[in-house]
Amino acid sequence: MSRLTLALVALVGILGGGLAVSLWSKPATSDTAAIRSVVEDVLKERETATPAPVETAAIDQDKLNPMIESYLMGNPRILQRVSEALDTQLRAEQRDKAKTMLAQMSDAIYNDPDHVVLGNPNGDVTLVEMFDYNCGYCRSALPDLATLLAEDPNLKVILKEFPILSKESVDAARVAVLVGKDKKVDYWTFHQALFSSRGKVTGDTALEEAQKLGMSKVDLALKMGEDDVSGALERNYRLAKSLNITGTPTYIIGNELIPGAIGLDELRGRIANMRACGDTVCTSG
Missing domain, CATH: 3.40.30.10 (Glutaredoxin)
Structure with a gap:
């Protein structure tokens, strides 16, 4: 059994036994002291461990593109909102550029x-x-x-x-x-x-x-x-x-x-x- 599993089993056992106070605040006994030591060691290992790389599935454009098109066709107002947002952004950029040039001239x-x-x-x-x-x-x-x-x-x-x-x-x-x-x-x-x-x-x-x-x-x-x-x-x-x-x-x-x-x-x-x-x-x- 791994150290992490041992720690979790111990914690579940303690909580299941109806402890009403925190493990960290209870005076240490031989059992709780051992469990506490295991848990602290595991936490330190997790803090310093390098996360394992996450494998991502390759995107199938032939499947994805029709899904996107279908979604947009079914919700055309999204395109309208995107167009309005783009127009607002472009006008804001033009306005900022004009401010700079007007100040210079x-x-x-x-x-x-x-x-x-x-x-x-x-x-x-x-x-x-x-x-x-x-x-x-x-x-x-x-x-x-x-x-x-x-x-x-x-x-x-x-x-x-x-x-x-x-x-x-x-x-x-x-x-x-x-x-x-x-x-x-x-x-x-x-x-x-x-x-x-x-x-x-x-x-x-x-x-x-x-x-x-x-x-x-x-x-x-x-x-x-x-x-x-x-x-x-x-x-x-x-x-x-x-x-x-x-x-x-x-x-x-x-x-x-x-x-x-x-x-x-x-x-x-x-x-x-x-x-x-x-x-x-x-x-x-």
């Missing part, structure tokens, strides 16, 4: 000398929009921006020219950069006029609207190709590349990059959250 986003500032320059929340004058979604989103400017006296808006749709967009943006540099001209009026115009917005369209505000078409046409104008657009292109911005409109609020025209209510919600918790998404608790 903060100076280029908020301190460029040639971007246009609307609303309250000292506002407690800043909304940045990158746009193209020939972008249909930007055109449809213009009323959202107008409403926000009208209803929110503490909102700062930064507009950045990002002409990516055509050469005509680039020409219009060049004129717009010059209009934005002239502090005597109401850029917001010019901006709304271009988005309200019929057909494709071109350099000529922009020159006409600038002339209505008292600027010289000839002077603008001569200056629109100058290096400082090109530099203003180049900085916006570099910023967009760094942030992986590929479409318009694209908004930046706080530490969130928002592609697409998300609508007035969504913009309002994110602005309200920035004021409430310093983030575009507030978590309870």
